[in-house]
Amino acid sequence: MAQDDLFKKVISHCKEYGFIYQSSEVYDGLSAVYDYGPYGSELKNNLKQYWWKSMVQMHENIVGIDSAIFMHPKIWKASGHVDAFNDPLIDNKDSKKRYRADVLVENFMDKIEVKINKEVAKAKKRFGDAFDEVQFRSTNPRVLANVEKYNTIKDRLADYMSNSKLDELKALIEELGIACEVSGSKNWTEVRQFNLMFSTQLGNIAGEEGKLYLRPETAQGIFVNFLNVQKSTRQKLPFGIAQIGKAFRNEIVARQFIFRMREFEQMEMQFFVRPGEEMKWYEYWKDARLKWHLALGTPEENLRFHDHDNLAHYANAAADIQYNFPFGFKELEGIHSRTDFDLNSHQELSGRKLQYFDPELNENYVPFVVETSIGVDRMFLCAMSNALVEEVVPGTEGKESTRVVLKLHPALAPVKCAVLPLKRNDDNLTGKARAIFNKIKYSFNAQYDDSGSIGKLYRRQDAIGTPYCITVDFETLEDDTVTIRERDSLAQERIHIDKIEEVVRQRIDMKQLFVE
RNA sequence: GCGAGUAUAGUUCAACGGCAGAAUGCCUGACUUCCACUCAGGGGAUACCGGUUCGAACCCGGUUACUCGCUCCA
Incomplete structure (x- = not known):
């Protein structure tokens, strides 16, 4: 089957045989939200069970929890989600290219810096050994003007960003005459704020609500329960806490069927280790998680590791396990070395100690964390794409006929x-x-x-x-x-x-x- | 979110601005000794809202969803 052909067939097969329906279909659907039908929920449950068994029941030093979707708003401040995922976006109307508005301004500032350095280099060449760079920088009128300009822009950007002055940010971009690299035009849309998290409110009296977020990842429920779990289950490092649960993200573009949904389910395990040992465990879990996929019969050639070049704010190493989906190799699971970022942040913001007493070393410390995180829905799509086959089989009286068969592993079959x-x-x-x-x-x-x-x-x-x-x-x-x-x-x-x-x-x- | 395209039975496709049809699937009955048999019957659709017109599935506008591009991630 051709690949994009396969994708269409997976989607229609899912609908026709009661695996997945578009959400709210009778009202023309809700974008990027899907419902699992009778066979879909069986398959999904089996996937979750396989994960849970292999992570929790097969490891004496991993325990499971089920934390609430609602969490204290400060958790998302500590985790960095409030700040890191609030990007101001702007589109060029001619090239249709989308940029982060702050990055456009920063790039412009870089150009000014380059100009200044060129000026300095030129002077250096002209004056030779007698050149005093510090003096030149503090006296040359052209350099001074550019430094002045650079600093003004920097201050304004900082002001607009921290105070969400989106209109003024756009005005700044127009004022600076920033053009799109692709189209070369200055035809920009308004700057819009991209909010990763869904917010809702706690409290039932209008006007007195406290703002609350639906969790964008399950991991924080594990971090904030780290000490509770460690103490009540008497675990010693290294040990892990696993959780399966729903998470919610507003995506700029949510598409590709259940690959990127606004409401999705994660299976995450945070493994707490002694500082300095995180890379050893990072490698261990990369290996273990790949084996988990291979055991299901997923062909090795359709799986690969992909190391992250740009690390998230919390990680010091990160790799994806990618699966060759009908639309290409895409992330199925992430294995991240999250350092002690999360526990440290929570410790700082909450004022509570989130440390482990290591009896061997006879000291307290904040553990490092290695995370494995897989999307249930992506795993579902992986299993379905992998299993859906059309083949020719012998039919009545020796005639050949085609059959559509889902070659799911028997343990997963609905x-x-x-x-x-x-x-x-x-x-x-x-x-x-x-x-x-x-x-x-x-x-x-x-x-x-x-x-x-x-x-x-x-x-x-x-x-x-x-x-x-x-x-x-x-x-x-x-x-x-x-x-x-x-x-x-x-x-x-x-x-x-x-x-x-x-x-x-x-x-x-x-x-x-x-x-x- | 922006642009382009698409929207007719569960599915795949028909229908000149003039009675919405077929195939397949589904349900009922008959028949059938191992891989979609056959026969009879049945139910089932113009995404939504508005406009043009004597008359709209068809022309126009809007909405929604989906597909493809531009970004991010599980």
Whole structure:
């Protein structure tokens, strides 16, 4: 399948088979918000369960929490989200290129600086050894004028930025005659503020609300609970705290289906380590997280590491695990060495000590943090893009037919097993099949279906990724055996009714993902 | 957010400014001994709001959503 073709097919398959719907569709939808349907929520839950098991249950030194979405507003001050994600943006109407307004001004200031230095260099050449640079800088009228200009701009920019004077920022850009690099024109839109965080209010009396943010990441809920968790679970460093939860971000451009949504779900783990040991653990988690993806059967060639060049304000090393989505290699998961930035900030702003007493070193310190952070929805999209296949299979009377099949790992599949009567108009067969379904439904998610020919029923189950189909035929009525059909190989095996639960349970067991 | 394009049954596509149709899927029944069989019947759509016109799915304006470009990230 061609790549962009695949993307369209994934989206329509998700809708058609009840995995994902556009939010508020009857009202024409809500931009960049999606709802998970019956099979989608099963798959999503299975992904979360796989992550939780592998992180929390498989590590004695990792525990899980579930912190609230609402948090004290100061948390976002401390984390840097209030300041770092409030970029003033401006568009050039001719080139359609978008810039950060403050960066435009800063670039202009850089040019002035270059001019000054050129002037100095020129004079140096002219005067030779006798040149006194300090004196020249403090007396040359052209240099002085430019320094004056530079400082004025710097002060004004600082004023406009810290006081959100967007109109004046635009006026400054026009006054300086800054032109777009691409179009060369000075045809600018208004400067607009980009707010990363959604705000809401606490308190139910109008006018008395306190401003509150919906969390833009789950990590801060872990940081502010660091000591609570450490003390109540008696953990010693290194140890980790994991959390799965919703986060909210206003995106400038939110697109590409569920890849970038305004409301999304994160699976994050913050691993607290002794300062100086963070790079060792950073490498450890990079490796561990890649293995997690490979265990699911995600092809190695579709996964790669991508090291960040521009580090976020809190990190000293950062890498992405990228997946080859239908629209190219994009970030699926991030592994960040977050230093002690977050705990330190919270310690400063709250005035509470957030330190660990290390009995080995006999000293207190603020731990360093290595974070693994993966988007559930991106993982969902990865699993779906990876699994959706169209293939030619032998059909009736030797004719070939195509089938659409979701080759999800059995442990992730929304429905584990379908029970299908070979003929639907025979009460003995349907009755027997229903009885089998009613027996196995307690063990795992199963389905009963008799509304079509056996071939059609198989195809339906293929389309939602059901790994096993139990077919009840006339032989079943005689000796209580059924055929169990495997989704990917189409192989059929005859087993006794009493063995169904055991056989299926063993093949869908998540345990097999943890065996090295 | 800006620009360009798109919007008709669940899906894929038709319909001159003049009765909105097909295929497929779905539901019901019949038939069928292992990979979308066949037959009969049924339900189902012009994204939304307004304008032009005797008459609008079709022309015009606006809104919304989606796709593609420009930025950021899980």
